[in-house]
Amino acid sequence: MLEIIKGYYAYFFLVAVFCIGLFGMMVKRNLMKKVMGMSMVQSAVILFWIVSAFKDGATVTVLDPARAVEDADLYLNPLPHTLMLTAIVVAVVTLGVSFALLIVIYRRYRTLEEPLLLEKMQ
Amino acid sequence: MPVTHESVIPLLAVLAPLAAIPLILLSSRRPNLREFWTLAAAFTACGLILSLLPGVLAGRTVAYDILTISPGIALSLRVDPTGLFFAIICSSLWILTSFYSIGYVRGAGEKKQTRYFASFALCIGATLGIALSANLLSFVIFYEMLSLGTYPLVIHKETRESYRSGRMYLTYALSAGLLLIVATAWTWALAHNLDFRPGGFLGGVLADEGAARALFLLFIAGVGVKAGLMPLHSWLPAAMVAPTPVSALLHAVAVVKSGVFGVIRVAGFVFGPATMQAFGLDTILAAVAAVTIILASVIALRQDNLKKRLAFSTIGHLSYIVLGVALLSPEGFMGGLLHLANHATTKIALFFCAGAIYVNLHKTEISELDGIGKVMPWTMAAFTVGVLGLSGVPPINAFVSKFYLCKGAVSSGQLVFLAVFLASGLLNMAYFFPILHRAFFRPGGAGLHGHSEASPLMVVPIVIVAVLSLVLGLYPNALVHFFDLARGISQSVMAGAAAPLAGLAP
Amino acid sequence: MSWLIEVFLFVLMVVSALVALRSRDLLAAAVTLSLFSFMAAVIMASLGAIDVAFTEAVVGAGAVGVFNIVAITLTTRESRD
Amino acid sequence: MMTSHIPLLIPATFLLAALLIPLAALLWRRLSWLLAVAATGLCFFYAVKGLAHVTTAGRLHYHLAGWQPPFGIEFVLDPLSAFFSVFVTGVALLALIHAGRVVAHEVSGVDMGFYALAMLLLAGLSGMVVTGDLFNLYVFLEISALASYSLIARGDPRAPLSAFRYLTLGTTGAAFYLLGLAFVYMSVGSLNLADVSHLLPDVGDTRPVLLGLSLMVLGIGLKMALFPLHAWLADAYTHASSAATALIAPIGTKVAAYVLLRLMFFLVDPQYLRDQTPLPAIVGCLGAAGMLWGSIMAMCQKELKRMLAYSSVAQVGYIALGIGLASPLGFIGATLHALNHACMKACLFLVTGNFRVRLGHSTLPRLVDDLRRTMPWSAAAFTTAAISMVGLPPLAGFFSKWYLVLGSIQQSNWVFVAVLVASSLLNAVYFFRVLERLYLTPLAPPDDTDVAAAAATREAPASMLAPTLVLAGALLVLGIFNAWIVSTFINPMIPSRLGW
Structure with a gap:
């Protein structure tokens, strides 16, 4: 039992963060809160990739003469890391666009609360 | 198998009315030129169709594949006796209707005449396509075109009532079309073939009775809406709000007969008599048709609106044909085919008369027709011919077909249907003769004073169709060999082989 | 025992996420969210993804934090939920 | 030499154009439009050549x-x-030619931004189509998504909020896709599409792969507005400018559908997927539900654009239904419907744009039958597209439905057949409602101002009319030559393991 927890606890936490983020997006009425929930979802996914790429006892892919070069188990796969760099950039750009939209909405309606917004739009 | 010849004539015959549409639309400001296009297309189409007759009588089949529309299925036209039979009826009556239409719309001062003539041409083109389709998918395509083309004609008056009828018509027609598409797709999935074949092509592939019934019901629902089978008929009386020539050609000839023609195709050329009998499908069809005949005649008795009464009469007579097909006896099938032609000439005469009365005297109700026979003698004489024919009085043509229908009922041993035919004949008299009584034996009111016959553009076609009915009654083989064609078709369908028409040529 | 530290970091991350969503003061929420991103960066570092960790720390915690704060100053600080 | 570079050239040209347009706009504002059209035309040429x-x-x-x-x-x-890139670029080309006047009319002042974003959108969409790498696909997905959020945000006053909603849901969809991809990558160890599909049969434990695939399908389902994930679509399409809608609506959801086709037919063995998992059945059922729901919602709308948006939900359902059949006929139906619907929807939205430019609105109850006389060609194009949407032969829409019906019957899936029939009828109801408005004298006397506006208006300018008519004509051509399209282009793309 402990072994399962030890092996997979990171995934449980990530699922929790993912769900918290989704909850924020769905339930929270403030648009800024929705954005925050969205960035939590994104962080959870990015971390998920990093966690899944982790191997116990392995290190970064920098050639170490002390280690065997041909044993792949001794090195972490660098590909997920590089991919997540891209994903982080994408996430930040998305946030930038959403903030721009929020500012436009606020300037026009002077509020970020969804019920109030819908009321004012009628 | 008879030799099949490649020829573009069937395609040209279908395209002639369709090609007239842009010309009609373009000459909307010049009515005479516009009407010239209509007439030119009508004569061209009819001439092309008739030019195919000798070949078909000599046993040749003419076909033309237009293009492949789905892998393995071509949009193709084929002139077999059955298709030609229907095409001749439609194209020849279109000429008469065109003249009559010109007289009618000008006499009644209808709006949007260009749209009227364009839609009319579309309908005829689609009907000819239906008649000459070589396979089910081509049939479906033209069938849907016809549904679409009729809509502007039904709502032509643009009143609240006509909009309601138009929507009703569209709902019925489109649902039916979709069911037909599903049935066609199912047929393709079963047989990987959609080509019409005398005697049917589903014989070997249908094993399950439930599936056979379901498929048949889908087909019958698909074509039965246009054929006015109860309970799918209610659009037809509603569509009588359309101008009378529309009712005449479309609701006595082209549209409803396309539905009946579809029944013939499905029963005789898709399922085939043997398969129908094997799964008891003929009983279903015959029962529906018999009920429709009786009910429609009874309802017709209660209508005061002349066109509505004619509409219910049409529903009844369409089911004569369906019942004839469902009897699965050669005489019955032949009687059904002949009735397809004979009902067309007689019923169109009646509708023409109704239109002439409306344009001339603005009367639509039967109770207003007192003494009208003296004012419009030619019209009412033609009306009498039609009435006598539909009631089954010799020597009008409809007597011949009714005779064969009755013979078919006898020879198939189903005497209950003989009773249906006879009872319906009596009911026909019951709802038609009061009209004649009012027209000829009651004194007319003061309102009739000063009126005379309608314009010659209308009266001449009326007289022609009446004479035609008479001639076809005296000589069923006159002019276009309807009798031989019908006999050949029914034999080939019953035998499950191609038409043994060779030798019947003049 | 290093995994216990990671568990602690994760717990902190979840808590900061919850706090950020619950806070009615958006500015406080934004700061908590930066903490959330920082925890994510530390976890990444402990999992051997040093390069991603640095990026996350700079971009996720830093730049996004600034974005948040700018956006909040341009709009409003209050939230009803 | 150049032919081998075509896969790269299509997205690269769009990206380059996206960078050049702001510079070009400094020289001459109209140049940005010309450049956008030229770049799209060039890409269309590449795609056809490819x-x-x-x-x-x-x-x-x-x-x-x-x-x-x-x-x-x-x-x-x-x-x-290659097939998808041709019609995506082709429809985009027509939409952009049409956009020239609409942008000037509806969102004037920001036309440079519009065209730059449009190029970025097309770069993303065409990149999604040509890439053979699953992570790269995510990147292009986000590029196109970001561009479309920004495009949608420019429109009527409610546009920013609908764009924001689209953004949150779209980002969630992308996150689901990325999460699912992580599972697949964990199990297979490759991101190359061909490589993954090659390695998958050897994977021992298929549960993570199937979980990952389901998550990816969920994410893509959000992007393509698969019922019940369509909530973003109606608002986004309605409130954006007509030019943005005309560009995004026909091709955005189609490219997402392309990704779904890729995932469910090429990444994994569709027959294995159908026999072992409920995933295709779920996709098909959601498609069927969307067909009914979208049509019913479309019937209730008074705004033409909103009606068309809900109709898109229904039409996406057709594609999903075809994908859910997981059979060759379903594949043909889905692919052909993607093409047909792109053309039909583009045509309808372009006509809506014509109405908006000339009348200033596209509200159904305010359309009067004078439009039949004053804007005859627009009305005719709308009629053609509407009849095609209803699915009457010989227009294009009939044939994709025909293949879907055939595919459903082949699997004896009568529920799907019934839904196809019902949805076509509902389509007829809401489209004939519009056609009645356009062609028939209204029963209730309409507002005088509307009559006056309709009577005083003129047909749309040539630059708007030409693309509209080309699309309307294309519907007829696509319908008539559908057998040729199917046998020449679609049959070769059916995965061989489907056994066609």
């Missing part, structure tokens, strides 16, 4: 920076991607 090459000489691979797959990123033009 399709010709793929059909005659086989698929095209381009290895980015010379790295061999599965290590490097690969751009592939196979029959499917």
